[in-house]
Amino acid sequence: MSTERNNLQKRYLEAFIKGYTKRTKTSKQLMQTYRPVLADPRASEAFDPVLKEICYPIVSKRSLGSRIWDVDENEYIDLMMGFGVNLFGHNPLFIKKALQEQLEKGIQIGPQSELVGEVAELICELTGMERVAFSNTGTEAVMTAIRLARTATGRNKIVMFSGSYHGHFDGTLAKAQIEDGNPSAVPIAPGVISKFVEDILVLEYGNPQSLEVIKSHAKELAAVLVEPVQSRRPNLQPKEFLQELRQLTEASGITLIFDEMITGFRIHPGGAQAWFGIKADIATYGKIVGGGMPIGIIAGKAFYIDAIDGGMWNYGDASSPQAKKTFFAGTFCKHPLAMAAAKAVLQHLKNHGFTLQEPLNQRTSQFVKTLNAFFAENEIPIEMANFGSVFAPASSETSTLLRTSPSSIGTALLVYHLIDRGILLYLNGSGFLSTAHTDEDIDYLIQAVKDSVNELQAGGLLPSSSAQLAKR
Numbered sequence: 001m002s003t004e005r006n007n008l009q010k011r012y013l014e015a016f017i018k019g020y021t022k023r024t025k026t027s028k029q030l031m032q033t034y035r036p037v038l039a040d041p042r043a044s045e046a047f048d049p050v051l052k053e054i055c056y057p058i059v060s061k062r063s064l065g066s067r068i069w070d071v072d073e074n075e076y077i078d079l080m081m082g083f084g085v086n087l088f089g090h091n092p093l094f095i096k097k098a099l100q101e102q103l104e105k106g107i108q109i110g111p112q113s114e115l116v117g118e119v120a121e122l123i124c125e126l127t128g129m130e131r132v133a134f135s136n137t138g139t140e141a142v143m144t145a146i147r148l149a150r151t152a153t154g155r156n157k158i159v160m161f162s163g164s165y166h167g168h169f170d171g172t173l174a175k176a177q178i179e180d181g182n183p184s185a186v187p188i189a190p191g192v193i194s195k196f197v198e199d200i201l202v203l204e205y206g207n208p209q210s211l212e213v214i215k216s217h218a219k220e221l222a223a224v225l226v227e228p229v230q231s232r233r234p235n236l237q238p239k240e241f242l243q244e245l246r247q248l249t250e251a252s253g254i255t256l257i258f259d260e261m262i263t264g265f266r267i268h269p270g271g272a273q274a275w276f277g278i279k280a281d282i283a284t285y286g287k288i289v290g291g292g293m294p295i296g297i298i299a300g301k302a303f304y305i306d307a308i309d310g311g312m313w314n315y316g317d318a319s320s321p322q323a324k325k326t327f328f329a330g331t332f333c334k335h336p337l338a339m340a341a342a343k344a345v346l347q348h349l350k351n352h353g354f355t356l357q358e359p360l361n362q363r364t365s366q367f368v369k370t371l372n373a374f375f376a377e378n379e380i381p382i383e384m385a386n387f388g389s390v391f392a393p394a395s396s397e398t399s400t401l402l403r404t405s406p407s408s409i410g411t412a413l414l415v416y417h418l419i420d421r422g423i424l425l426y427l428n429g430s431g432f433l434s435t436a437h438t439d440e441d442i443d444y445l446i447q448a449v450k451d452s453v454n455e456l457q458a459g460g461l462l463p464s465s466s467a468q469l470a471k472r
């Protein structure tokens with residue numbers, strides 16, 4: 001029986017891989033041609049010997065709205081959406097126009113961008129923060145937020161939570177370790193030296209015991225860095241924990257940093273701060289607000305952000321920058337194209353208010369609910385969750401399953417089947433809906449999941465449900 005099953009799986013897999021590689025042959029060819037010169041972690045991500053022949057990213061050629069076309073002219077409904085960048089779909093006219101106008105004017109780097117003041121003002125208005133500074137990526141924004149917190153508090157230690165992602169600055173590439181009952185951190189990858197993370201504590205997110213640990217280290221802590229809802233675990237939305245964290249950090253002079261790279265402008269115009277009714281000291285943003293251009297934003301109370309430039313002063317009197325300054329720089333910060341796109345995005349968000357996010361959040365919840373009902377009915381060990389328009393497997397175990405376990409080849413294959421059906425999805429993580437996705441797109445997605453599951457069950461690569469077995 002098991003040999004019979006293995007043969008069935010083998011035949012099914014061979015046929016699927018043959019069809020998949022034929023359909024996306026140019027993507028595969030390009031990856032192979034340039035692998036000798038192009039080092040790209042995404043090209044070998046989720047490598048699995050069984051699926052080796054289909055382990056390559058789809059190479060895109062163009063995009064519009066909810067769609068992407070690959071180099072073989074296959075059309076996809078995109079769910080990667082720029083890892084959370086494209087809230088309004090691809091290439092929306094209002095951003096395209098702003099970029100075209102700026103291109104006509106040139107890309108002047110060095111003198112101040114004429115739009116930067118207005119962009120800063122709009123960010124303050126939407127997020128409720130007092131001052132902002134601009135970087136080029138989210139990683140830089142988080143790195144700077146940490147530096148500002150250390151400057152303002154004169155303390156070194158930072159608390160982070162397991163399951164969160166804060167970019168690729170060495171100082172946040174840490175994972176939890178308990179030594180003699182004390183929490184500490186070790187680097188997550190070779191090349192990150194332990195000195196970089198020796199002042200980091202990685203605690204469990206949402207666990208009240210973590211608050212006790214913070215209390216016991218309160219005097220040494222410069223900041224608590226939190227991804228209010230982790231994009232890889234959107235089911236964990238610990239509002240009470242966050243409220244208590246706010247009270248505790250405020251009482252102890254610890255900087256509360258919200259990393260709103262994903263939640264910012266997506267869950268609500270005011271991000272997770274507005275959604276949970278919690279005011280952070282510093283919040284970092286990026287992705288959506290750059291409208292497709294690289295951007296990072298460090299926004300916060302003047303007390304912290306003043307360390308960038310020394311703070312407020314006026315002409316015509318004796319005032320001067322008074323705040324203690326730290327180091328901050330970047331050739332491309334306030335890039336004219338990023339500023340033009342950001343202004344267009346922020347004005348669009350301001351004009352629409354929560355009426356832009358609210359229906360999208362609801363549609364995503366409904367989408368996830370429908371999928372979960374189908375998975376439960378078919379006894380498929382996947383459960384999805386969403387926070388607004390971000391969705392992902394509900395537990396980190398499921399996302400690990402999707403990622404690496406050889407026994408979960410069927411679940412990994414589900415993603416490849418969806419790609420084969422014209423749905424672009426990131427193998428390793430979250431998906432995003434945008435305002436450009438139509439109800440028809442969502443119906444198609446749901447049907448594609450159902451059809452893929454049925455096919456994989458017939459191929460012996462996903463377990464059949466008890467109802468299906470009873471019929472045989």
Ligand SMILES: Cc1ncc(COP(=O)(O)O)c(C=O)c1O
Nearest residue numbers: 137138139165166167259261262
């Ligand atoms: C919560 C969070 N913080 C920081 C980052 C890093 O941003 P970037 O990739 O722009 O450096 C990301 C990126 O996905 C993120 O999700």
